Amino acid sequence: MRKWLGLVGLVAALSSGLVSGLVLAQIDLSDFDDDSMRDMDDANKDLGPVLGAGNAEIALADLDVLRKTLLQTQDYFEKKGGTDDAVKIARDALALVSTAEAQIGARNFDGAAATARDISKNCKSCHDLYKPLTK
Ligand code: HEC
Numbered sequence: 140m141r142k143w144l145g146l147v148g149l150v151a152a153l154s155s156g157l158v159s160g161l162v163l164a165q166i167d168l169s170d171f172d173d174d175s176m177r178d179m180d181d182a183n184k185d186l187g188p189v190l191g192a193g194n195a196e197i198a199l200a201d202l203d204v205l206r207k208t209l210l211q212t213q214d215y216f217e218k219k220g221g222t223d224d225a226v227k228i229a230r231d232a233l234a235l236v237s238t239a240e241a242q243i244g245a246r247n248f249d250g251a252a253a254t255a256r257d258i259s260k261n262c263k264s265c266h267d268l269y270k271p272l273t274k
Contacts, residue, residue, distance in 0.1 A: 166219065166221075166222065166269070168269075168271070171215065172208075172211060172215070173274075175207075175208040175211055175212075176208065176212075178204055178208065179204060179205055179208040179209070181204075182200075182201040182202075182204035182205055183201070183205060183255075183258065183259060183262065185197070185201050186198060186201045186202070186205075186255045186258075187252060187255055187256075189201060190243075190248050190251050190252045190255060191248070191252065193248050195243050195246075198239075198243055198251065199240060199243060202236050202239055202240055202243075205232070205236050205258070206233060206236050209229050209232050209233050209236065210229075210233065212225075212229045212265075213226055213229035213230060213233065216229065222269070224268060225265055225268065225269055228261060228264055228265040228268075229265070231261055232258060232261045232262070232265075235254055235257055235258045235261060236258070238254050239251045239254040239255060239258070242254060
């Protein structure tokens with residue numbers, strides 16, 4: 140019996156996820172700033188190698204680009220409304236940016252590189268929910 144209830148719960152959770160995914164796919168993104176996202180993409184791709192090379196100055200500059208766009212993204216989704224998880228994901232990313240900066244400050248480049256990988260996962264978690272598949 141308990142097994143069945145678990146299964147019903149799982150199916151309900153999966154289908155509600157699917158439904159919200161479909162609803163979210165319909166939000167209007169025509170006023171979204173794609174250029175900033177592309178700048179952020181460049182900075183994010185640069186970050187791993189730069190941290191590997193122990194270059195604090197460039198890594199911090201890359202993180203500045205990320206912070207600027209993430210703040211803008213957070214603001215965008217706050218204004219849009221009904222997209223609370225996007226706001227939360229952007230906020231989590233901003234916290235990761237601060238963590239990476241502190242790690243660089245402490246010359247902990249391995250730690251900062253691990254945080255940079257978490258940032259990339261964070262990008263993906265927002266894209267999975269909000270970025271149209273055609274982008
Ligand atoms: C809170 C949500 C969110 C976060 C976090 C986020 N993105 Fe995006 N991103 C989007 C959305 C939404 C789009 C699609 C915009 C559209 O369709 O106009 C997008 C589009 C993009 C694009 C395609 C732009 C284009 O039109 O060519 C790139 C590249 C990109 N993001 C990179 C990143 C990177 C790198 C990160 C992490 C450092 C990131 N994004 C974090 C929401 C997010």
